[in-house]
Amino acid sequence: MSRKHETRNTKHETHPFCLAKALANDTGGPSDFYRMMGAPTVEPKELQLALPPPESFSFPYATPYGIQSDLMHHVYKAIEGKSVAIVQSPTGTGKSLSLLCSTLTWLADDLRRTTTASLEAYREELALKTKSTDPPWVAERMFERKKMELEAARQETDERLQQVRRQEEERKQTLRAQGRDRKRMRPTIFEHADRDNTDEEDRFLPHDPSANRLQTNAEGLNLSPDVLALMAQINPSAPPPAVLPTQTKIFFTSRTHSQLSQILSELRKTSFAETTRAVALGSRKTLCVNDEVRKSGETGIDERCLDLQSAGKGKGCKYLPGRDEGGMEGTKGREFTDKVLATIQDIEDLVVLGKETHICPYYGTRAAIPEADIVTLPYNLILQRSAREALSISLKDQVLLIDEAHNLIDTILSIHSQSLSLPGLIQARDQLRTYLIKFKNRLKGRNAVMLKQVLLILAGLITVCESIEQAKDSSKLMKVGELVQGMGKGLDQVNLYEIVGYFKESKIAVKVSSYTEKLIEEELAKATTTTSQTRATTRHAAISYMHQLESFLLSLSNADADGRVLLSSTSSPSSSGKQLVTLKYVLLNPMDHFSDIVADARSIVLAGGTMEPVNDFKLQLFPQVEPSRLANFSCGHVIPKENLKTIILTKSPKGKDLEFKFETQNDTNLLDELGAVLSNVCNLVPDGVVVFLPSYRFLEKLKTTWEKSGLLAKLGMKKSLFYEPQAGGSVETVLEEYSTAINLGSSATNKKSGALLLAVVGAKLSEGINFSDKLARAVVMVGLPFPNLTSCELKERMKYVTDVAIANKQPQGDKAGRELYMVSHPHFKELPDLTYLTPNITHIS
Ligand code: SF4
Structure with a gap:
C-alpha cells in the first residue's frame, strides 16, 4: 500500500476535500473557490492532465480484498477516462463500499487538479492584465491577496459546518442522556382530509399557453415559468439557480430509498464521512412535512404544493422561509442547508430535521445541491427528463453511478410505458365533458378547440377498446399508426404533438382532476357514513384518469418503431364476470430515453451483482458510444x-x-x-x-x-x-x-x-x-x-431484441430474444x- 496515498486519504485533517490544502498546493472544495473567483477565463492547461489511479485506496477496513482493489482501480480509471463502465460484483463483496471509495477518491483528486489548475490560470490572467512596466511582485501580491480571501471564505464555510457538527453531536448526547434518541417521524399514510371549499374557480381554468411557454433564461437553464415564479417567490432577490461551473459531483442512484440509506450508512464508515458534503434527494411524496398537504393524497401532493406556492401573500407553505426572511438564501434557509451538508443524513433524517427546524426538506435539499460532493437519489428521478428538470439537476460533465443496475433497461421501459382501461377512458371523457359545460363561457378560443380535440381522441380510444370488449381473453398488438386508424374518422386531422404540448402548457389534466376532486368532495361530504379510507380511495381513483391519458398520449409521440400498443381483454379480477379491456403503450427501445444522459454525463458507471448479458446494455443503451469508451469489469465472490x-x-x-x-x-x-x-x-x-x-x-x-x-x-x-x-x-x-x-x-x-x-x-x-x-x-x-412466454408483450420484446442483435451483426444474434427470456427474471x-x-x-x- 502506498503510504503517501493512504496518509492523504485517511486522515481527516489532511482530507482532500479540505480547501485549506488546496490553497496550500494540495486540494480544495470548488464551491467557495468559484463563488469567489468565478470560472477561470483562461483554459487551465493542467485540467487536461490525466490522473493515474492511485496504487491503493482509502478503505475503512485494514486491507481491501483483491477484487475490491481491482474494482476501485477500474472505476477510477473509467471515470478519469470519461468512459461508460459496466461493473459486476456479486452481492456481499463490498461493492457499494468499493464504489464509494473509488468515486470519492477520484472526486478528491479531480478537485485538487481543478483547483490547482484554476489558480494557475488566474495567475496567468493576472500576468496578462498587468502592464509590462509593472514590477512582477504586483501580480504576485494580487494573487496572494486573492488566495487569502479564498482562505477566509473557505475557513468560514468549514468552521460553520464544523460548528453544526459539534452542535448536532451535543444534541444527540443530550437526547441519549434523556433516553430519547432521535425518533423516526416518517410522515404517516396518506389519508383524506376535508379541504377548504372555496369559490376560487379560477384555479381550475387552464394555464394560458401563450404566457406559459418554456423560457430559456440567461444561464441556459430551461425552467418553466411556474418553477421560475416559484423560485422568485422563495427568494425574490436571488438570481436564477446556477449550477456552479465545473463543480463535478457524484450522482449516486439506486432503486429504492432503503438501498440508498444503506449506501449512506456505508459512507459513514469511510474516512470521507466527515468532510464529504452529501445530499439525499427525494420526491415531495417522501420529503414533504406539511401534514395538510400530505393529507391531500399521494397523487395530488405536487400540485397541492405548487398551488400553495402560487397562493396569495400569507398563504404559502408554512415550511418555506418567507420573502422577509430572505427565502432559502436567508439565515433560516442557510442554517438548514448547513445542517444537511454537515452530516450524512438519509431521507428519514431529513424529514425529522425538516420538522424540527420547520423548513421544507424537499426545497431545502435542492438548495444544498450546488455545494454537495455526492447526491443520492432513486433512479426513477434521474431516468425521466421531467423529474430531472423538476429537481433542477443537470448531468453535464457529472459522474453518474447507477447501482443495482441489472434492471435498468426494464425500468426505463416500464417508466415510459403507460396503460389505460376502458372504464378509465369513459371516466376521463365524462370528467372532461362536465368541465367543458361548467367553464364553457370562460375558456379562450384555443382552449375550447384543443379540449374538443381531446374529447375526439377519447371517443376514438373508447371505440378501439369497445371493438375487442366482447372477445374473451384476447389481445392484439399494433403500431401507433394502426391504433390511430382504428380510432375513426377525423383523428387524422389531429396533431398529436400539439395536443401533448397543450397538456403540458395548460396543465389541463391537473385542472380537470382538481375540479372533479372538488365535486367528489362535495358529494362525499353529504355521505356521512363513508370512512376516510373509502373517501381517499374514491378521490384517488377519480383524479388519476386524466393524468393517465396525458402519459399515454405522450408515449404515443415516440417514434413508431420504438413501441407498440397492446389492446387486451381479460377476465376482470372482480367477480362481475365482465371483461376488462386495457390499452397499453409498450416501449421497446430504451435508448432514446437514455441518450441525453449518455451525451451529458462525463462518465456513467452501471453496477450490479450480475449484469449479464452485458451485450444487451451495450446494444440497447450505448450503441452510439465508441467501443473504446466502454469498459467492462467483472469479479468473482469473496466467500471461500x-x-x-x-x-x-x-x-x-x-x-x-x-x-x-x-x-x-x-x-x-x-x-x-x-x-x-x-x-x-x-x-x-x-x-x-x-x-x-x-x-x-x-x-x-x-x-x-x-x-x-x-x-x-x-x-x-x-x-x-x-x-x-x-x-x-x-x-x-x-x-x-x-x-x-x-x-x-x-x-x-x-x-x-x-x-x-x-x-x-x-x-x-x-x-x-x-x-x-x-x-x-x-x-x-x-x-x-418466469414470465408467461405466450404473452404478446414479451414476444414482441424478444423479437425486437433479436432484430437489434441481427442488425448489429452480433454473433448468435438470432438467439438474443431467447437469452432475454432466460435472464428476464432478476x-x-x-x-x-x-x-x-x-x-x-x-x-x-
Ligand atoms: S413546500 Fe415542502 S413542506 Fe411545503 S407543501 Fe411543498 S413539499 Fe410540502
Missing part, C-alpha cells in the same frame, strides 16, 4: 467455496415432487410438504433463514394453509416468524424486528433460535439488502418464476454466481 453449500431440492421428505408451477400453487399437500422442508431447515440452521417465494399471493396462500394445518405454529416455536410487507414504509420496521429477534438468541425463557423471514422475489427485500452473517445463514428459493440473473460454486451444488432428489 468451502463456506457455501448450494442444494437443489426436487423431492419433499415424503417423496412428493417439489414443483411450484402456477397450476400447483393451490395444492395444499404440496404447500404442507414445503412447510415440512422449511421445518427441517429451521431445525438444522441457526440464526436467520430467508425464504423467497414467487409472489405475495403465494405468501398469503402459504400462511392460510399452514395456519389450518398447524405448521405455522410449529415453525413459530422454532423461530420468530416475519413476512415481507406490501407497504414500502413498513420494510425497515420488519427488518429491525427480524434482526432483533436473531440477536436475542435463545435463552431459558426463549426457546426459539433465530428468525424465519418469508419474502417475495422481485419485491422490496430481494435486492440491495445486506443479509450479512447471522441475518441469513440459509437462503431458500421456492421455484423460479433472480435467474444471480445464477452465474452459483455456477462459480458448481462443485458445491448438490442435487438432492
Whole structure:
C-alpha cells in the first residue's frame, strides 16, 4: 500500500476535500473557490492532465480484498477516462463500499487538479492584465491577496459546518442522556382530509399557453415559468439557480430509498464521512412535512404544493422561509442547508430535521445541491427528463453511478410505458365533458378547440377498446399508426404533438382532476357514513384518469418503431364476470430515453451483482458510444467455496415432487410438504433463514394453509416468524424486528433460535439488502418464476431484441430474444454466481 496515498486519504485533517490544502498546493472544495473567483477565463492547461489511479485506496477496513482493489482501480480509471463502465460484483463483496471509495477518491483528486489548475490560470490572467512596466511582485501580491480571501471564505464555510457538527453531536448526547434518541417521524399514510371549499374557480381554468411557454433564461437553464415564479417567490432577490461551473459531483442512484440509506450508512464508515458534503434527494411524496398537504393524497401532493406556492401573500407553505426572511438564501434557509451538508443524513433524517427546524426538506435539499460532493437519489428521478428538470439537476460533465443496475433497461421501459382501461377512458371523457359545460363561457378560443380535440381522441380510444370488449381473453398488438386508424374518422386531422404540448402548457389534466376532486368532495361530504379510507380511495381513483391519458398520449409521440400498443381483454379480477379491456403503450427501445444522459454525463458507471448479458446494455443503451469508451469489469465472490453449500431440492421428505408451477400453487399437500422442508431447515440452521417465494399471493396462500394445518405454529416455536410487507414504509420496521429477534438468541425463557423471514422475489427485500452473517445463514428459493412466454408483450420484446442483435451483426444474434427470456427474471440473473460454486451444488432428489 502506498503510504503517501493512504496518509492523504485517511486522515481527516489532511482530507482532500479540505480547501485549506488546496490553497496550500494540495486540494480544495470548488464551491467557495468559484463563488469567489468565478470560472477561470483562461483554459487551465493542467485540467487536461490525466490522473493515474492511485496504487491503493482509502478503505475503512485494514486491507481491501483483491477484487475490491481491482474494482476501485477500474472505476477510477473509467471515470478519469470519461468512459461508460459496466461493473459486476456479486452481492456481499463490498461493492457499494468499493464504489464509494473509488468515486470519492477520484472526486478528491479531480478537485485538487481543478483547483490547482484554476489558480494557475488566474495567475496567468493576472500576468496578462498587468502592464509590462509593472514590477512582477504586483501580480504576485494580487494573487496572494486573492488566495487569502479564498482562505477566509473557505475557513468560514468549514468552521460553520464544523460548528453544526459539534452542535448536532451535543444534541444527540443530550437526547441519549434523556433516553430519547432521535425518533423516526416518517410522515404517516396518506389519508383524506376535508379541504377548504372555496369559490376560487379560477384555479381550475387552464394555464394560458401563450404566457406559459418554456423560457430559456440567461444561464441556459430551461425552467418553466411556474418553477421560475416559484423560485422568485422563495427568494425574490436571488438570481436564477446556477449550477456552479465545473463543480463535478457524484450522482449516486439506486432503486429504492432503503438501498440508498444503506449506501449512506456505508459512507459513514469511510474516512470521507466527515468532510464529504452529501445530499439525499427525494420526491415531495417522501420529503414533504406539511401534514395538510400530505393529507391531500399521494397523487395530488405536487400540485397541492405548487398551488400553495402560487397562493396569495400569507398563504404559502408554512415550511418555506418567507420573502422577509430572505427565502432559502436567508439565515433560516442557510442554517438548514448547513445542517444537511454537515452530516450524512438519509431521507428519514431529513424529514425529522425538516420538522424540527420547520423548513421544507424537499426545497431545502435542492438548495444544498450546488455545494454537495455526492447526491443520492432513486433512479426513477434521474431516468425521466421531467423529474430531472423538476429537481433542477443537470448531468453535464457529472459522474453518474447507477447501482443495482441489472434492471435498468426494464425500468426505463416500464417508466415510459403507460396503460389505460376502458372504464378509465369513459371516466376521463365524462370528467372532461362536465368541465367543458361548467367553464364553457370562460375558456379562450384555443382552449375550447384543443379540449374538443381531446374529447375526439377519447371517443376514438373508447371505440378501439369497445371493438375487442366482447372477445374473451384476447389481445392484439399494433403500431401507433394502426391504433390511430382504428380510432375513426377525423383523428387524422389531429396533431398529436400539439395536443401533448397543450397538456403540458395548460396543465389541463391537473385542472380537470382538481375540479372533479372538488365535486367528489362535495358529494362525499353529504355521505356521512363513508370512512376516510373509502373517501381517499374514491378521490384517488377519480383524479388519476386524466393524468393517465396525458402519459399515454405522450408515449404515443415516440417514434413508431420504438413501441407498440397492446389492446387486451381479460377476465376482470372482480367477480362481475365482465371483461376488462386495457390499452397499453409498450416501449421497446430504451435508448432514446437514455441518450441525453449518455451525451451529458462525463462518465456513467452501471453496477450490479450480475449484469449479464452485458451485450444487451451495450446494444440497447450505448450503441452510439465508441467501443473504446466502454469498459467492462467483472469479479468473482469473496466467500471461500468451502463456506457455501448450494442444494437443489426436487423431492419433499415424503417423496412428493417439489414443483411450484402456477397450476400447483393451490395444492395444499404440496404447500404442507414445503412447510415440512422449511421445518427441517429451521431445525438444522441457526440464526436467520430467508425464504423467497414467487409472489405475495403465494405468501398469503402459504400462511392460510399452514395456519389450518398447524405448521405455522410449529415453525413459530422454532423461530420468530416475519413476512415481507406490501407497504414500502413498513420494510425497515420488519427488518429491525427480524434482526432483533436473531440477536436475542435463545435463552431459558426463549426457546426459539433465530428468525424465519418469508419474502417475495422481485419485491422490496430481494435486492440491495445486506443479509450479512447471522441475518441469513440459509437462503431458500421456492421455484423460479418466469414470465408467461405466450404473452404478446414479451414476444414482441424478444423479437425486437433479436432484430437489434441481427442488425448489429452480433454473433448468435438470432438467439438474443431467447437469452432475454432466460435472464428476464432478476433472480435467474444471480445464477452465474452459483455456477462459480458448481462443485458445491448438490442435487438432492
Ligand atoms: S413546500 Fe415542502 S413542506 Fe411545503 S407543501 Fe411543498 S413539499 Fe410540502
